[in-house]
Amino acid sequence: MSTPTAAPPSVDATTRARDLLGVSRLTNAAVTSWLHGLPGVDQVGCEARAAALGTRSIKTTSKAWGIDLAISMIDLTTLEGADTAGKVRGLCAKALNPDPGYPDTPRPAAVCVYGDMVATAKEALGQSGVNVAAVATAFPSGRALLPVKLADTRDAVAAGADEIDMVIDRGAFLSGDYLTVFRQIAEVAEACVRKDGSRARLKVIMETGELVTYDNVRRASWLSMLAGGDFIKTSTGKVSPAATLPVTLVMLEAVRDWRDLTGEMVGVKPAGGIRTSKDALKFLVTVSEVAGGDWLDPHWFRFGASSLLNDLILQRQRMAIGAYSGADYVTDDSPSLY
Amino acid sequence: MATFEYAPAPESRAVVDIKPSYGLFINGEFTDSQGGSAFKSINPSSEEVLAEITSASDADVDRAVAAARRAYNGAWGRMSGADRGKYLFRIARILQERAREFAVLESLDNGKPIKESRDVDVPLAAAHFFYHAGWADKLDYAGLGTNPRPHGVVGQVIPWNFPILMLAWKIAPALATGNTVVLKPAETTPLTALLFAEVVQQADLPPGVVNIITGAGATGQAIVDHPDIDKLAFTGSTGVGKMIARSIAGTRKKATLELGGKAANIVFDDAPLDQAVEGIVNGIFFNQGHVCCAGSRLLVQESIADEVEKRLKRRLQTLRVGDPLDKNTDVGAINSKAQLDRIVELTAAGEAEGAERWDNGCELPSKGFWFRPTVFTGVSQGHRIAQEEIFGPVLSVLTFRTPHEAVAKANNTPYGLSAGIWTEKGSRILWMADQLRAGVVWANTFNKFDPTSPFGGYKESGYGREGGRHGLAAYVTTGDSK
Numbered sequence A: 001m002s003t004p005t006a007a008p009p010s011v012d013a014t015t016r017a018r019d020l021l022g023v024s025r026l027t028n029a030a031v032t033s034w035l036h037g038l039p040g041v042d043q044v045g046c047e048a049r050a051a052a053l054g055t056r057s058i059k060t061t062s063k064a065w066g067i068d069l070a071i072s073m074i075d076l077t078t079l080e081g082a083d084t085a086g087k088v089r090g091l092c093a094k095a096l097n098p099d100p101g102y103p104d105t106p107r108p109a110a111v112c113v114y115g116d117m118v119a120t121a122k123e124a125l126g127q128s129g130v131n132v133a134a135v136a137t138a139f140p141s142g143r144a145l146l147p148v149k150l151a152d153t154r155d156a157v158a159a160g161a162d163e164i165d166m167v168i169d170r171g172a173f174l175s176g177d178y179l180t181v182f183r184q185i186a187e188v189a190e191a192c193v194r195k196d197g198s199r200a201r202l203k204v205i206m207e208t209g210e211l212v213t214y215d216n217v218r219r220a221s222w223l224s225m226l227a228g229g230d231f232i233k234t235s236t237g238k239v240s241p242a243a244t245l246p247v248t249l250v251m252l253e254a255v256r257d258w259r260d261l262t263g264e265m266v267g268v269k270p271a272g273g274i275r276t277s278k279d280a281l282k283f284l285v286t287v288s289e290v291a292g293g294d295w296l297d298p299h300w301f302r303f304g305a306s307s308l309l310n311d312l313i314l315q316r317q318r319m320a321i322g323a324y325s326g327a328d329y330v331t332d333d334s335p336s337l338y
Numbered sequence B: 001m002a003t004f005e006y007a008p009a010p011e012s013r014a015v016v017d018i019k020p021s022y023g024l025f026i027n028g029e030f031t032d033s034q035g036g037s038a039f040k041s042i043n044p045s046s047e048e049v050l051a052e053i054t055s056a057s058d059a060d061v062d063r064a065v066a067a068a069r070r071a072y073n074g075a076w077g078r079m080s081g082a083d084r085g086k087y088l089f090r091i092a093r094i095l096q097e098r099a100r101e102f103a104v105l106e107s108l109d110n111g112k113p114i115k116e117s118r119d120v121d122v123p124l125a126a127a128h129f130f131y132h133a134g135w136a137d138k139l140d141y142a143g144l145g146t147n148p149r150p151h152g153v154v155g156q157v158i159p160w161n162f163p164i165l166m167l168a169w170k171i172a173p174a175l176a177t178g179n180t181v182v183l184k185p186a187e188t189t190p191l192t193a194l195l196f197a198e199v200v201q202q203a204d205l206p207p208g209v210v211n212i213i214t215g216a217g218a219t220g221q222a223i224v225d226h227p228d229i230d231k232l233a234f235t236g237s238t239g240v241g242k243m244i245a246r247s248i249a250g251t252r253k254k255a256t257l258e259l260g261g262k263a264a265n266i267v268f269d270d271a272p273l274d275q276a277v278e279g280i281v282n283g284i285f286f287n288q289g290h291v292c293c294a295g296s297r298l299l300v301q302e303s304i305a306d307e308v309e310k311r312l313k314r315r316l317q318t319l320r321v322g323d324p325l326d327k328n329t330d331v332g333a334i335n336s337k338a339q340l341d342r343i344v345e346l347t348a349a350g351e352a353e354g355a356e357r358w359d360n361g362c363e364l365p366s367k368g369f370w371f372r373p374t375v376f377t378g379v380s381q382g383h384r385i386a387q388e389e390i391f392g393p394v395l396s397v398l399t400f401r402t403p404h405e406a407v408a409k410a411n412n413t414p415y416g417l418s419a420g421i422w423t424e425k426g427s428r429i430l431w432m433a434d435q436l437r438a439g440v441v442w443a444n445t446f447n448k449f450d451p452t453s454p455f456g457g458y459k460e461s462g463y464g465r466e467g468g469r470h471g472l473a474a475y476v477t478t479g480d481s482k
Helices: A011-022 A028-036 A041-054 A058-071 A085-096 A115-126 A146-158 A170-174 A178-191 A212-228 A245-262 A275-291 A308-321 B058-073 B080-099 B101-111 B114-135 B163-176 B191-202 B217-225 B238-248 B273-289 B302-314 B336-350 B403-411 B426-435 B468-473
Strands: A076-078 A110-114 A131-136 A164-167 A201-205 A231-233 A267-269 A303-305 B022-025 B029-031 B037-042 B049-055 B152-157 B180-184 B210-212 B231-235 B253-257 B264-267 B297-301 B356-360 B374-377 B394-400 B416-421 B439-441
Touching: A011 A028, A011 A146, A011 A212, A011 B049, A028 A041, A028 A212, A041 A245, A041 A275, A041 B049, A041 B210, A041 B273, A058 A076, A058 A275, A058 A308, A076 A085, A076 A308, A076 B253, A085 A115, A110 A115, A110 A146, A110 A164, A115 A131, A115 A146, A146 A164, A164 A178, A170 A212, A170 B356, A201 A267, A201 B049, A201 B152, A201 B180, A212 A231, A212 A245, A231 A245, A231 A308, A245 A275, A245 B101, A275 A308, A308 B152, B022 B058, B022 B191, B037 B336, B049 B231, B058 B080, B058 B152, B058 B180, B058 B210, B058 B217, B058 B426, B080 B114, B080 B163, B101 B114, B101 B163, B101 B273, B114 B163, B152 B163, B152 B217, B163 B180, B163 B468, B191 B210, B210 B302, B217 B238, B231 B238, B238 B253, B264 B273, B264 B403, B273 B297, B273 B302, B273 B416, B297 B302, B302 B416, B336 B356, B336 B374, B336 B394, B336 B426, B374 B426, B394 B403, B416 B426
Parallel strands: A076 A110, A076 A303, A110 A131, A131 A164, A164 A201, A201 A231, A231 A267, B152 B180, B152 B231, B180 B210, B231 B253, B264 B297, B264 B416, B297 B394, B374 B394, B416 B439
Antiparallel strands: B022 B029, B022 B210, B037 B049, B356 B374
C-alpha cells in the first residue's frame, strides 16, 4: 500500500473522476452506474456490527489514551443564530485552555463557527495551532444558488478559515442528479484555494439523517470523495438523527475502500449527538477496527461536538483523582442550553 | 504514539462457586455413585482442574431411569399442562436471575468467550424455557393431532459445544409435553448442567422429573440401551448418532438425532459485501467453530472471490483470540485436547491435499488448547476439508459460477443442517432456499437462533426438529387410540 496522501489539489476533479470511472465523458448516467455498482449495505447486519463494536470494553490505560485522543479530535462547535463575538471568543478561550486545572489536557483540533465569525475566531486563536473551521455553502439547508455558495466559501477562506464544512444539495442527491452534487463539491473545493495557492481542507457534510438509507450514505460518501472532499462528515447537527455509529461505520468502510482503490486517505467526521466519553470511545473503537489505526489521528478523524469536550474533561479528572468532581469543576465559557 | 489497545477486561469468577467434586442428580438430590469412577473437568483455556465429576455406572443409570419413571407415573404425569407451565416459567426466571453465574461457569468449563455465553447461550436457554412454558397448556391447539400425550421417560444426551443451551433445547420441550427426563451432559462440560440441577431444586420441581447423570460414552450407551426409556434425544456427532440408531433399531424407542453439518455459506456477487464478511466470520468463528450448523464451506461467486478473500483476511486480523473470560475476546479456547488434535489433523490434510492455508497469526496463550482462526483457499469438493466436519475455527473457501452450480455444490455433501445465502436479490433467496437440502437456510445473516424456529437436518445431519411447533411433535404421541 502506498503512503497515505491527501488528494492532489492540482488535478482537475472532472478529469480525475473520468479516469477513475474509465469514461470519456462524465455524465450523470456514468456517475449513477458507478455509484449504484457499489456493494449494497444490509441494514440489519450493519447495525448489528455497530452494536457489537459498541460493546468493546475499554479499561483504564487504553481509556486514558482514548480520552486524550478524542479531545484532540474535537471540532469545538457553536452554530447558533444567536452566536456573538463574545460567545465565539469564549469558545476559543476554552479551546486554548480546555482545563485550567490540568494544563496537560490536549487542545481540540479546531473551533467550528459560521463564516461571519471566522475573523473573530482566527484572532482569538492566533498561532496556537487550533484551526478555525467555517461552515459555508448556505449551511445548514444548502438551498441557495451555486454562486451564493461559492461566495460564502470564498469569504470564509479569505477571512482565514483553515477548514470549510460544506453541505451537499440533498435535493439533487435524492432526485438522482448526482452529477450536480459532484460539480458543486468540486467547485467549492476550487473555492477553497487561497491566494497563495494553498487550500483550506474541505469537509463535505452529507446530512445522513436526510439521506435515510445506508446505501445512500455509502453512495454519498463515494461521490464526495470522487469530487475531492478531504473529509466526509455526517451531519449539520440541525437534523435528527445526526451522527449514529452505524452511519459512521459505513463511512469508515468507504474511506478504507477508497484508499484501497486510489491510495488516498480521506478523513471522517461524525457530528451532532455525540455527548459522552463512552460514546466517543465507541467511535474510536470503530475507527480502529474498521478503517484501521491510521485514522486514529486528528488529521483523519474528528468529532463535531459542543458538549462532548466537557464530558471528556470530567472523565479525565476522574481518572486523575479517582472520583467524580462535578460539572462545576469544568469551565464552561459558552453554555448553549439557555 | 501509543496504539489503541484494549486492556484486559476479565469477568469476575467470584460469582460462581465450584465444588471440588460432584455426585449425580437423581430423584431431586445429589447422590453418590454406586460403583462409578471419577474423572476431572478442566478449563480448556488453562488446563486447570475445575472439579471432580462422577462417571455414572449402569446401576446409577438404572436408579435415574427408575426415578424418572416414578415421577412420570406420579405427580408429574398427573399434573395439568397449566401447572407444568408454571414450573417451566419458574425455571426460566431463575435462569435469568442467575444468568451471570451460568455465563461465567459456562465460559470456564467450555472455553467459549464470555460475550457469547453471556449474550447468546444463557439468554437463549432462558428463552427456550419461556417459549415452551407457553405451550405446556396449549398442546391440544399446537396442530399435533388429537390428544397429544407424552412418551414417558426421555433419555437425553447432549454435546459440549453449547452445554446449557442444548440442555434447555432438550429439557424444556420434554417437560412442557409432560415427559420426565434423564439427561447426560458431555464429559468435558458437565458443570452448567450440574448447576442447573440446583435450579431444578430451587424451582421445587417434583423429585425425579429431571435427573442429571454425568459420564462419558459408556454412560450414554447405558441410557440408550436402558429398556425403560421411551424416547431418546441426542445431539452430537454423526458417528455416535449412527451407533444410537443401530442400538435402538427394532425397539419401540423413538429418537431424534441432531448430528453434524458442513454448511455452505453462499455469497453472490451482488451481496452486501461488508455484512457478508461479518456473516462469514460469524458463521465459522462463532464459538470457535464448534457449531454443528457452522458455515464451514464458503461458496463465493468466482467473480468476487479475490475481493471477498481480501476483505475476509483483513477482518480476521481484528479478531481477538484469548482469555474466554475477557469481555473483549471474540474467539476462545478449543474445548479439549482431543478436539484440538482432530483440528490439527484435518488442517494438515488440507495442506497435504494442496489447499492454501492462511491464519491470522495472532499470539496464542501458552497454556490450554488453542487454534488460530484459519482460512483455506483453493479448496475443491474433493478435499477432505470440504467434506468432513472439522468442528473448529477453520474455513474452506470454494468458488462457483452460477446459481445452479452453487446449489449443486452446496448440496453435494452427506450433511444437510444449514446454509446461508448472501445476495441483494430477494427472488434468488427464495429460489435458492427451495433448492437447498438443509434444515435451516439463513438469508443475509447466519447463526441466528430462536426458540420459535424449528432446527434440524437432512441426510446425515439427523432427523427430527427442535424448537417451534415441530419440535414439540417429537415429544408426543397423538391420536385417541392410545
